[in-house]
Amino acid sequence: MKLEKVTSPHLHGRSDTGHVMRLVILATLPGLVALTWFFGWGVFINLLWAWIVALGFETLVVKIRKRPLGYYINDYSALVTATLLGLALPPLAPWWLTVVGVGFAIVIAKHLYGGLGSNPFNPAAVGYVVLLISFPAEMSSWVPARGIEAAVTPGFIDSLSSIFPVFGNLLGQPNVDIITQATPLDLFKQKQGLTTAEIWQPGSAFGHFAGVGWEWVNLGFLVGGIFLLQRRIIYWHIPVSMLGTLLLMSLIFWGGSGSESNGSPMFHLFSGATMLCAFFIATDPVTAATSTRGRLMYGAGIGLIIYVIRVWGNYPDAVAFAVLLMNFCAPLIDQYVQPRTYGHSQGQNKGHKQNKSKNSTSDQSDDS
Amino acid sequence: MSRKLFSFPGGIHPPENKLQSLSIPIQAVPLPSKLILPLQQHIGAPAKTIISAGESVKKGQCLAEAQGFVSAAVHAPTSGTVVEIADHEIPHASGLTGLCIILQPDQKDQWIERQGIADIRNIEPTELVNIIRQSGIAGMGGAGFPTSVKLSPPADANIKTLIINAVECEPYITSDDVLMRERAAGVIQGVLILTHILQNQQSLVAIEDNKPDAIAAMQEALAQLNEPHNIEIVVIPTRYPSGGEKQLIQNLTGIEVPAGKPPLHVGIVVQNTATTYAIHRAIEHGEPLISRIVTLTGNALKQPGNYEALLGTPIEHLLEQAQLDQHQLSRLIMGGPMMGFALESANAPVVKTTNCLLAANREEYPEPEPANPCIRCGACAEVCPASLLPQQLFWFSMGGELDKAEQYNLADCIECGACSYVCPSHIPLVQYYRATKGELAKRNADLKQSDHARDRFEFRELRLAQEKAAKDAKRKARADASAKAQAAKKAAAELEAKNNPEGSGQSEGKGDSAASDSDIVKAALARVEAKKKAQAEAAASQTATNESTSQPETQDRS
Numbered sequence: 001m002k003l004e005k006v007t008s009p010h011l012h013g014r015s016d017t018g019h020v021m022r023l024v025i026l027a028t029l030p031g032l033v034a035l036t037w038f039f040g041w042g043v044f045i046n047l048l049w050a051w052i053v054a055l056g057f058e059t060l061v062v063k064i065r066k067r068p069l070g071y072y073i074n075d076y077s078a079l080v081t082a083t084l085l086g087l088a089l090p091p092l093a094p095w096w097l098t099v100v101g102v103g104f105a106i107v108i109a110k111h112l113y114g115g116l117g118s119n120p121f122n123p124a125a126v127g128y129v130v131l132l133i134s135f136p137a138e139m140s141s142w143v144p145a146r147g148i149e150a151a152v153t154p155g156f157i158d159s160l161s162s163i164f165p166v167f168g169n170l171l172g173q174p175n176v177d178i179i180t181q182a183t184p185l186d187l188f189k190q191k192q193g194l195t196t197a198e199i200w201q202p203g204s205a206f207g208h209f210a211g212v213g214w215e216w217v218n219l220g221f222l223v224g225g226i227f228l229l230q231r232r233i234i235y236w237h238i239p240v241s242m243l244g245t246l247l248l249m250s251l252i253f254w255g256g257s258g259s260e261s262n263g264s265p266m267f268h269l270f271s272g273a274t275m276l277c278a279f280f281i282a283t284d285p286v287t288a289a290t291s292t293r294g295r296l297m298y299g300a301g302i303g304l305i306i307y308v309i310r311v312w313g314n315y316p317d318a319v320a321f322a323v324l325l326m327n328f329c330a331p332l333i334d335q336y337v338q339p340r341t342y343g344h345s346q347g348q349n350k351g352h353k354q355n356k357s358k359n360s361t362s363d364q365s366d367d368s
Numbered sequence: 369m370s371r372k373l374f375s376f377p378g379g380i381h382p383p384e385n386k387l388q389s390l391s392i393p394i395q396a397v398p399l400p401s402k403l404i405l406p407l408q409q410h411i412g413a414p415a416k417t418i419i420s421a422g423e424s425v426k427k428g429q430c431l432a433e434a435q436g437f438v439s440a441a442v443h444a445p446t447s448g449t450v451v452e453i454a455d456h457e458i459p460h461a462s463g464l465t466g467l468c469i470i471l472q473p474d475q476k477d478q479w480i481e482r483q484g485i486a487d488i489r490n491i492e493p494t495e496l497v498n499i500i501r502q503s504g505i506a507g508m509g510g511a512g513f514p515t516s517v518k519l520s521p522p523a524d525a526n527i528k529t530l531i532i533n534a535v536e537c538e539p540y541i542t543s544d545d546v547l548m549r550e551r552a553a554g555v556i557q558g559v560l561i562l563t564h565i566l567q568n569q570q571s572l573v574a575i576e577d578n579k580p581d582a583i584a585a586m587q588e589a590l591a592q593l594n595e596p597h598n599i600e601i602v603v604i605p606t607r608y609p610s611g612g613e614k615q616l617i618q619n620l621t622g623i624e625v626p627a628g629k630p631p632l633h634v635g636i637v638v639q640n641t642a643t644t645y646a647i648h649r650a651i652e653h654g655e656p657l658i659s660r661i662v663t664l665t666g667n668a669l670k671q672p673g674n675y676e677a678l679l680g681t682p683i684e685h686l687l688e689q690a691q692l693d694q695h696q697l698s699r700l701i702m703g704g705p706m707m708g709f710a711l712e713s714a715n716a717p718v719v720k721t722t723n724c725l726l727a728a729n730r731e732e733y734p735e736p737e738p739a740n741p742c743i744r745c746g747a748c749a750e751v752c753p754a755s756l757l758p759q760q761l762f763w764f765s766m767g768g769e770l771d772k773a774e775q776y777n778l779a780d781c782i783e784c785g786a787c788s789y790v791c792p793s794h795i796p797l798v799q800y801y802r803a804t805k806g807e808l809a810k811r812n813a814d815l816k817q818s819d820h821a822r823d824r825f826e827f828r829e830l831r832l833a834q835e836k837a838a839k840d841a842k843r844k845a846r847a848d849a850s851a852k853a854q855a856a857k858k859a860a861a862e863l864e865a866k867n868n869p870e871g872s873g874q875s876e877g878k879g880d881s882a883a884s885d886s887d888i889v890k891a892a893l894a895r896v897e898a899k900k901k902a903q904a905e906a907a908a909s910q911t912a913t914n915e916s917t918s919q920p921e922t923q924d925r926s
Contacts, residue, residue: 003697003698003699003714004699004710004733004735005463005712006699006733006736007461007710007796008701008703008705008707008785009705009784009798010705010706010726010733011539011706011789012794013380013382013790015790015791016792016794019792020792071738071740075740077743116740117740117743117793235750286744290744290749290757290759291746291749291757334760338757338776339749339755339756339757341780342627342753342780343625343626343627343629343754343780344626344627
């Protein structure tokens with residue numbers, strides 16, 4: 001009789017990293033549908049292309065690192081990175097933009113730091129920032145959302161040809177003319193002394209309370225986020241503190257509807273990548289703070305930085321910057337928010353008080 | 369029962385799997401061909417044998433008595449012959465062997481003379497504690513802490529609350545459940561004895577709400593009690609690890625036991641149900657602890673259930689009663705699936721802490737999956753009942769950062785396994801914590817030893833330096849004295865020369881011999897004087913150095 005020698009606990013719950021990651025991807029579906037509806041098939045094509053590129057790079061690096069491939073691919077983390085980056089790219093981003101962004105995210109931001117779990121920075125955010133700084137023109141040319149006057153939402157073939165010109169050549173449509181426009185956040189920032197009412201014209205890029213289309217996209221990601229919360233894949237602390245801080249900041253610095261307006265709270269909550277960030281990017285546990293209080297501080301920091309850069313900074317949106325800056329702070333936050341352990345009084349167990357254990361050992365030897 | 373319950377942080381809801389072993393009542397077990405009785409079935413010093421091989425013993429006879437305060441006696445579970453006292457496999461997490469008394473039953477099952485106490489109310493508590501100690505009772509919930517120690521609080525301790533831990537929160541285990549269903553009155557009697565010993569204000573019997581039959585039986589037994597009592601049955605929500613001693617105290621009273629202190633520190637004593645029942649048997653029937661109820665369960669058994677087994681029964685024999693399918697058995701766990709340990713073989717015996725034997729097959733407990741990297745999801749921190757940061761402790765364990773692990777209170781981890789249970793990356797977290805705790809213990813022991821060695825070395829250096837200084841001072845004093853003597857001699861000679869200027873030419877004749885004689889006497893007297901003076905000075909300086917050397921010694925003695 002050969003008996004197994006395994007230490008306790010012998011039971012294991014059903015949770016599994018691959019399962020968690022698959023659910024995250026699934027939860028982006030409402031947002032993806034909204035994006036595709038308002039900005040055309042390019043969004044969808046980008047996403048598929050990002051997946052292919054991510055799997056390619058993941059396979060390549062895992063092979064180079066001489067690790068078991070199936071084990072790494074099965075955690076689905078590369079696909080999550082690709083999904084988040086793919087959703088953030090402009091709908092007609094040329095194919096090489098995706099390759100550069102996803103490649104940088106997977107190879108440099110993730111694997112060079114040791115792979116999943118060891119990366120200090122959110123790979124998708126790193127990829128996005130690299131693209132934004134290196135290729136600002138490509139990164140800010142969005143097609144106008146469906147519903148805006150004179151907006152022509154590109155069809156599947158047009159989108160495909162414009163992302164991959166090689167298909168355009170094959171299909172005899174070498175040059176597709178696509179109208180591009182700045183995003184509502186950009187337009188609002190560049191309103192040049194106009195009042196909110198003046199730019200908020202029917203048929204303009206502004207809809208009910210935020211950008212046309214963007215309202216729905218953000219609502220879609222909000223729905224997906226609530227699904228993740230309900231499945232306990234993510235915890236509420238980061239989204240709530242991030243959105244709460246953004247809400248608070250935009251209330252304090254709203255400035256009414258005049259030409260000095262910084263945008264209403266609703267505008268900030270439902271514009272750009274706010275909801276995608278709150279539920280999908282900021283909640284990446286690897287790069288976030290870990291304790292409950294730490295998560296609250298981390299989320300609040302992201303909300304604060306997003307608002308500061310959007311309103312007083314140089315960029316219309318700042319999700320990736322905010323996430324990366326707070327990634328820097330996460331270890332520091334973790335250091336200072338150690339929860340109170342059972343049977344210890346508050347402040348008795350600070351991990352950052354380096355000399356505590358040394359003192360206590362010398363105390364003991366004195367006592368004896 | 370509208371007692372206000374508090375709560376404890378974290379916890380999980382693993383599948384309970386308790387029904388399998390609840391279909392049949394408590395079963396008796398036929399006598400095995402031999403009984404193996406380890407001398408250490410408890411925390412503390414092993415018992416000391418008082419019989420020798422070849423002796424015939426009766427059922428209930430003491431074979432080995434408690435040695436020291438924290439220890440427990442071992443008794444013969446049936447009558448028979450002591451075959452030998454030798455090393456034998458014992459149920460141990462690392463598969464160690466231990467000294468055991470091997471007893472061959474004579475099938476007569478002949479008791480020693482038993483004397484129960486009918487009315488405990490006139491008996492001194494210390495006498496009852498003594499009987500409990502003589503009966504070899506140790507915590508039967510799994511820890512095996514000698515019960516008499518817990519019942520001997522210091523004189524100034526004010527015990528407010530007695531908690532009977534009938535929670536049984538581990539999956540699969542039902543031994544306390546059936547004990548309460550079938551022998552509730554005995555358990556209640558045990559509580560009364562404990563209350564008499566501790567003189568506590570309230571006695572709370574805590575049961576998880578997934579045991580409605582046990583709750584009903586206990587309430588029934590309590591209702592039938594026709595004497596004043598302070599016992600209350602408290603139903604608590606099912607959530608693992610609500611039966612952890614610290615968690616149970618927090619759940620019932622809202623009090624946290626300070627780290628590193630026993631519950632006694634906050635006026636609470638916790639006893640397990642089976643232990644309480646054993647106390648009742650020992651006091652009121654005069655029966656020492658020689659048997660216990662063991663849950664036999666798992667998919668490798670065809671007849672799972674609860675069996676009343678004599679201590680020392682080989683586990684193999686017990687599993688046969690539950691119709692073990694040898695080919696199915698892949699993992700044999702003593703205790704529950706969350707905190708129990710895997711046995712290396714079924715040759716080990718049932719001991720006082722064997723509440724459950726889980727004979728699992730491969731489908732039920734597949735081999736552990738390879739661990740993925742930690743993604744710091746924090747699920748572990750959410751379920752930790754001690755509010756630790758398990759993922760941080762994991763990093764510190766991996767990196768060998770012992771100081772950090774200590775600062776993050778690794779010592780407060782109760783190894784309940786909730787963190788490992790929820791970990792999506794299948795990391796065997798508790799295994800890391802155990803290893804790091806071991807390293808920490810070793811490091812701290814080493815540290816203590818090296819501190820001690822350093823202290824000794826430093827004192828030796830000091831002592832040598834002082835001895836050297838004393839020696840030097842002595843030498844200097846001696847040198848001074850001789851120099852002074854020399855000087856005195858010289859002075860005397862000069863004086864002589866001055867007094868006797870023509871004496872330089874001694875060869876010139878001895879005409880003035882009387883005068884020169886008196887001069888010689890004078891010089892000699894002066895020499896003696898000088899020598900005396902020098903000696904006195906040397907003595908004075910020596911006492912001074914003696915004082916300086918003796919000073920650290922007196923300091924050391926204080």
